[in-house]
Amino acid sequence: MTHADKVPRWLDPRPGTGVEIGALKSPIPGIAPIYVDRYPPFDAEKVFADYWGSADALPFRDSALAYVATSHVLEHTANPVAALCEWARVTRHGGILYLVVPDHRYTFDHTRPLTAPAHMIDDYNRGTTPSDATHISDYLDGLDWSRWDPAGTPERHAATREQLRTAYLAAVAAGEEINIHFHVFSRETVTSLLALMNARPRRPCTLTVIDSAEKFPTDRGDGFLLVLRVAKPFRARWRAWRDRRHPALLPTARPFLQSPHR
16 A cells, blocks of 8 residues: 555646645655745755644645645654644645554654654643653654664764763754654554544534554655544634635745755
């Protein structure tokens, strides 16, 4: 099962109708979205990014897009609930969230405990950000270093772990963001999280799983696919209809090349 099997069914192929977040150099094939990222390219590699934005602060108006697509992004969010809420905010009623999430069983996170949905709700209630030290030890002390650095020795792994710990803690102390795998997922924990989100009173939307796949895509095999349908209340649908002629991008949207992080 690959993107070629799923994308034509769920995602609008017309240019600019959706957004892909964090594509870096490996965009999802078969779509022509607006690309958003917040990280500079590595080693001068090409990065697919049109505008600056983070997972929980996208440069689009409410209900402006047909879909949000992400692949191996959710684990890099310190606050997954805030990210999912933001992705739903910019997606129209009836639109799609197309999420490929790493399955902990097939990554270097396999030795870490799964993140409980209640923990992610707590991160949301606390307003956890990437400038937070909460998850550093869980990440560095829990991952399988033999898979993170297969050529390394135990001594090199230990040295790297402490170097990264020092760097991450210094960055947080300076108010800077860090980029780690904050959370560890299975398909069951994500669907349980969605159930908790959908049970909230006065929720801004409902997210319903309408398709899924394991070991997705098969040429990579370390993730799972969840396709979510976004349903919004009448008032949100009315506002979207009222603003339907407005540009999808906010006036404050910044082209990626002008990002201070480039």
